Amino acid sequence: NAGVTQTPKFQVLKTGQSMTLQCAQDMNHNSMYWYRQDPGMGLRLIYYSASEGTTDKGEVPNGYNVSRLNKREFSLRLESAAPSPTSVYFCASSGSGAVEAFFGQGTRLTVV
Amino acid sequence: AQSVTQLGSHVSVSEGALVLLRCNYSSSVPPYLFWYVQYPNQGLQLLLKYTSAATLVKGINGFEAEFKKSETSFHLTKPSAHMSDAAEYFCAVTGEGGSYIPTFGRGTSLIVHP
Numbered sequence: 001n002a003g004v005t006q007t008p009k010f011q012v013l014k015t016g017q018s019m020t021l022q023c024a025q026d027m028n029h030n031s032m033y034w035y036r037q038d039p040g041m042g043l044r045l046i047y048y049s050a051s052e053g054t055t056d057k058g059e060v061p062n063g064y065n066v067s068r069l070n071k072r073e074f075s076l077r078l079e080s081a082a083p084s085p086t087s088v089y090f091c092a093s094s095g096s097g098a099v100e101a102f103f104g105q106g107t108r109l110t111v112v
Numbered sequence: 113a114q115s116v117t118q119l120g121s122h123v124s125v126s127e128g129a130l131v132l133l134r135c136n137y138s139s140s141v142p143p144y145l146f147w148y149v150q151y152p153n154q155g156l157q158l159l160l161k162y163t164s165a166a167t168l169v170k171g172i173n174g175f176e177a178e179f180k181k182s183e184t185s186f187h188l189t190k191p192s193a194h195m196s197d198a199a200e201y202f203c204a205v206t207g208e209g210g211s212y213i214p215t216f217g218r219g220t221s222l223i224v225h226p
Contacts, residue, residue: 004155033213040121042202042218043156058213090155094214098144098163098207101214103155 002026006091006104013081013111021076021107023091030096032074034058034066037088037106046089049074081111114139114208118201118217126225131175131190133220135203138184144207145186146214147177150200159201162186173197198224 004025011019025032030051035043045058049068065077074091088108092101119134137143144163148156160171167179177188186203200221204214 031212035216040218042118043216045213045215048213092156092214094212096212098212100146100158100161101156101204103148103157105155106153108153 004102004104011109015083017081019078024073025093029093031094033092034076035090083111086110114205114215116203116205116217118203118220122221124223125193128192131193133188133201135186136184137205139208141208143205146204147188148202193224195224
């Protein structure tokens with residue numbers, strides 16, 4: 001029962017460096033999401049993919065790119081890290097209709 | 113656009129006391145509403161969901177929530193807090209535009225004192 005798997009779990013970057021986060025789900029879900037969590041800000045949607053081959057911007061897409069590689073995998077690339085308190089990136093997936101989202105364990109990003 | 117407001121970034125209760133976490137939503141269509149819980153250094157997991165069936169929804173770990181359309185609310189309650197309930201709780205809404213993308217509130221941190 002793997003569910004949603006994210007890698008890596010932790011990431012430390014220097015200002016200006018880039019990173020790619022990987023996400024895979026084994027529940028045959030059509031929809032996949034990337035959220036970021038910052039202290040006091042809740043979860044904000046970066047990008048989402050409603051189905052294989054499609055991606056759309058969310059609330060905070062600037063500085064990011066995504067790729068829906070196939071139905072299982074959805075990667076997120078941060079182009080240039082900026083100094084900020086530790087943020088956490090979550091990948092999630094959901095099936096069709098009004099159903100709940102399933103979340104990965106998160107990637108904790110520190111930019112120094 | 114759909115949105116969620118969670119009143120109180122922190123709620124502190126004593127063990128055994130009533131837990132009440134507040135959530136108000138805004139949506140142009142009948143909403144679908146969710147409560148998720150996040151334990152330290154973990155991802156979010158579903159506590160309960162409302163999808164237009166019974167307005168009183170029971171979830172895991174003794175939590176329940178009541179959908180009140182007239183008040184646009186979906187407050188989370190538990191009669192008796194346990195130390196293990198200490199976590200971050202998120203309310204989420206979906207359904208607007210037919211896309212079912214979850215929109216989350218800012219979260220409420222539940223602190224349970226012995």
